[in-house]
Amino acid sequence: MTGCKACMAAAFVAGVFGASAVSADAIRIGVMLPMTGGLAQSGLDARNGFELYWNQVGNEAGGREVEIIVADTVCNPDNAINAARRLAFNDEVDFLVGPLCGHEGPAVAQVSGETGVPLLLVPAAADSQTKWDRIPTVIRTGFSSSQDAHPFGEYLYNELGLRNVTFLGQDYSYGQEKTLGAVATFEALGGTVDEILWAPLSTTDYAPFLASIPQGTEAVVPVVVGVHRNRFIETWFDFGYDRQFDLIGLNLLQADALVDMDDRVVGLISVAQNYSQGIDTPENQAFMDAYVEAYGMIPSYFAEMMFSTAMWAHEAIDSIDGNVEDRDVFLQAVRDTEIVGPRGPLRLDDYDNPIQTTYISRVERVDHPTLGSVLMNVPVASFPDVSQFWTWTPEEFLERGPYTR
Template sequence: MLKKIHLRAVALAVTGALLTPAAFAADKAPIRVGFLTIKSGALAAGGKQMEEAINLFMKERNNTIAGRKVELFVADTSGQPAVTKTKTQELVEKDKVQVIIGPLAAFEAIAVDDYIKKVGVPVISPSAGAEDLTQRKPNPWFVRGVGSSAQPSHALGEYAAKDLKYKRIAIIADDFAFGHEIAAGFQRTFEENGGKVVQKLWTPLNVADYGTYIGQIKPNVDAVFAAFAGGNGVKFVKQYSEYGLKGKIPLLGAMTTVDEGILPFMGDDALGVISTGWYSANLNNAANAKFVKDFNATYKKDPGYYSMGAYGAALMLEQALKDVKGNIEDKNAFMAALRAVQLPNDPRGKVTLDALGNPIMDIYIRKVEKKDGKLSNVVIKTYPAVSQFWTYKAKDFLANPVYSRDYPPANNLEN
């Protein structure tokens, strides 16, 4: 009799072990993750870096998160809003993905916003900074793995006026939503701190040559603020030097203008450029040291905006999946976990999300220097725990129009 009781207890123990969350998750089908990137056109350089980062992330984890295998479905949007919408529909309706990381560009994220709301598929943005997606028109199925477009440039606008003592600045930027919003955030804080934006130049995203625009830059400005995405920063910085402005008019940049992913192609023309962002490959913390080491070992280059954005989005996905014990099938519980994600040891530093799904994180002022024989964005100042609303009250910020080509109004432009 005692022997039978003992055997029954062993059987129950084995059964219990088989029903642990890890075992339960392992028995389920692989989690299906969609990944929207760009493989051609002006933004292809960023798309490549995003894909490199997500592949590194999955390789490090043997394609397994929270005890479940993960299948990655990669789609090329070509940087076209209509194609982005088609590819998103294919991922959801054909490939049956349960979560999407992407797309890259702000105008792409805006293009698929209504569809995402309609089908209710969780989306983690690894790059697109479109302001209103986490401001006046929040999407309950959308969270951002990176800052909003203007989040870093708020800091640089203040820094340019208060620390660098600049009074007159010309802005040149890509003529699309990301460029508009970056420039607007910079203009707002720069002018609120006593400076004047006296010129704005908008360049087509696929412009072949910046010479015409560089030739228009006013010679009596204290500095130029340049906001470019993808590989456009390389062309602009090199031509800025070729036209003789380097050394004459200091150059300030958005995070993507002198991104680590493209710095090696700029040569010494980029030296001295001061920029702003939520990441630098030179950040001194253990998580970043490992990330940079692994990225260097795999791709022979430093990670930057697009690679850190995709890797950070994957870290958010991982944490949310762990919090629901791998049960992504409970879509509402998973989305709630995603919105509550906290990453105390992200390579960027501590990252949390606000109530609208946008990260609160440190913003860094960086200067391009040569370090260990290569160009690097060296941090020269840190603004801690910056929100998308800068120092403004959220209610007051949201009462204004969304940042755009025309808002805030440029009241100090000179002919």
């Protein structure tokens, strides 16, 4: 026990007096991700994507060395606040990147607001952060929850010709924002939502939810996350619902879930997102090849978002010759920068949220040169230049208020 007390005392002293021990000219980037706990794998994907980019460019930007300091947030806002403060005060980072979990977003943004340390908010997706609760030092480089849901609702009506749909949404902020975003555009075109089934995060068995799908509905649109994706898919096929209804995934099978799937899911519409692994552009091909070579797996959308965030920051820093110490100049540089990342062209709207392409993906079995035969998401439709406000004016959207139930 005394040993651990001593090491904590040492840590305290090191923290208080050791802050100046980091090299003076390097640009320091503080990255906040869950490295332990339930979302550790997603956090690792994100970290890999970020580091992959900086390794490719020799860890250098604006003529200065780049140093990355990763802090573990455990997907808990109390920890995220401390992690952000530690990076800001002890490590004296020039700007922050992260966090991953939605509810950590406001906590970290608050630290950015009180310290003035710029935050590139990614992948945390809470709608409010670039709409009702904006903080001047916070710029989002990921996406807003409902952003990709709006075009998806129109896709259901226009492309798939569906008129009667049942939604199954995960009952928490991200699930509600995503589900209700698609409901809004689907209904605006004249579509009928037969029912929205809300599944709590504590759901272990999807059979009761699927049993209450109204007869006569044409398709079921799930928004499920994490391990719920596997639970949902198992129940769906085991109980034979695939023979009764169409399954159109709004947030169902991202790359990390496909690893656990078999050929029953081939051909399903799997997800509407700002990235799809099958995007056929040289930028994405180069990213996919480099990621597979470095980590031996297909990159998740967390990896891509952090990769293009690094690219974004890099170009911004280059454009101001590495003068990240002037925070206003840096923030403005990020706002002025437009890049073409693996997920396509990216630029910010006036509310500091990216305008980007929404891809609707379908699962296909693909022969990968190094990974062999794998399931992969391939875009079947894409909507370029999608804003977080879709076709509404920002004023209309903000007036209407957040998607809640």
